[in-house]
Amino acid sequence: MTNAPPTSDPHQVPTWEEVAESHGRFLYTVAYRLTGNHDDTQDLVQEVLLRVQKGLATYKPGNFEGWLARITQNVFLDQVRAKKRRPTEALPDDPDxxxxxxxxxxxxxxxxxxxxxxxxxxxxxxxxxxxxxxxxxxxxxxxxxxxxxxxxxxxxxxxxxxxxxxxxxxxxxxxx
Amino acid sequence: MSAPDRELHDQLSAYLDDELDATERTEIEAALAASAELTAELDAVRAARELVRSLPDVEVPAGFRFVPTGHSETAPVTSLADVRTSAKRRRTAAARNESWARKAAWRSVVAVAAAFALLVGAGSIIPGVEVVPAVDDLVRVHTAAATELMAMPPAEAAPTMPMPLDDGKMLMVDMSGDAPDLGAELPLMGGYEDDDYVHLVYGAEQQYLSVFRQEGRLDGDELDGATAMDMDDATAAYSLERDSVKVLVLEQDGMVYTIVSDDAMVDKAMGMTAMLPPDDDNFVVDAFENLGGALENLGGLF
The missing domain is CATH 1.10.10.10 (Winged helix-like DNA-binding domain superfamily/Winged helix DNA-binding domain)
Structure with missing residues (x-):
């Protein structure tokens, strides 16, 4: 896991190309493991990138891929819940x-x-x-x-x- | 399986991952020594863990680009300010053909403010001194809160929790999912009170709206770039913009309210308008009741 923002200069705004090169495969893999198919993965990645775009201004140096993964799973769970239209359903306690x-x-x-x-x-x-x-x-x-x-x-x-x-x-x- | 047994089983993976404290580890090891079934389960989940960990990275299909739609690969990953600028350009174009719906949406926001004012300002008319909300600061606080909330877990996943903002303010976030909706579209996400303001944040689907309250009489003449508005029940009301952010400032019953909303949130307000006509008195009543429950839910802050 890479713990640095996707640029060698922390004060320089990276390009999307740099994001893709440094973290693209990681992001795609996490998204694919969550969704299980390429179509949903690509939709998920697109939404994550939009949120990265909005959130990068306040990103604090640290575990960049952890931050990416956190956003990815948030978007994933948002999408799952939106599809099911039961946003407040209790989480399952029963192992079954x-x-x-x-x-x-x-x-x-x-x-x-x-x-x-x-x-x-x-x-x-x-x-x-x-x-x-x-x-x-x-x-x-x-x-x-x-x-x-x-x-x-x-x-x-x-x-x-x-x-x-x-x-x-x-x-x-x-x-x- | 009894609850204590289930809890014991549930700790097996944590034991495997070295995530137990010394006492828990000792308990688990004693249980493992006494139970072949538990030991077999530990071996099984260890094998499952290794299989998942052994999965290779997924090959990214040729042609897929890690670029949000509409951006160039070699363009910098834009900052929030750039996003605002971009949104402002879109809004400027849209403003040329401003629709009734958009106007109605802002009337909805005004109605929300009126409901809020009715609730927290009722019966407490304070002459106060003339105040000028620090709009730029409030926009920054709103943006910081919205950005942090954007990366928060799903609303129903966590209890109320404090969330520090950059300027030392502590936003109390209600992630329980129990906070009532405002017009079924705007759940209360959190708020705080400090020496300067009461700040409440509402949001849905990663879009947020902030309401700031302070005591005093509004000196609208000192609001940079503000346009006076006619609004029932308010002593004074003004609208203004900062980049792509819409700001509404109004005075009612000795309190000054500053509502900060981005463009997308205005669209959300349009959705509320579709459900509840902005001139419908029930809208204000509903908002009032919802806010009452919301404040109760965040008990102690107010």
């Missing part, structure tokens, strides 16, 4: 609700370990669990950072990550 729905049911377990099937399993997680797992295992944030990014207590981060991983294990039939 970790699954988003049907898509995971047809994952071929004999293909466990292949990137596409791992990705399918990730996509099958409910968005809140997916975000926690992606921030932990794709972005590499620690639990406090994830707590801040998701706006939930660390205890909730623990349960979301664990239940998300546990469900992933069930879906892809991991052999320990």
């Amino acid at each position: 609700r970790v699954l988003e729905g049907a898509p995971g049911a047809d994952i071929a377990l004999d293909h466990a370990g292949l990137p596409d099937h791992i990705q399918d399993a990730i996509r099958s997680l409910a968005p809140d669990y997916r975000s926690a797992v992606v921030l932990a295992d794709v972005v590499g944030l620690n639990y406090n950072e994830i707590s801040e990014a998701l706006g939930v207590p660390v205890g909730t981060v623990r349960s979301r990550i664990h239940r998300g991983r546990h469900r992933l294990r069930e879906l892809i039939e991991v052999t320990p």
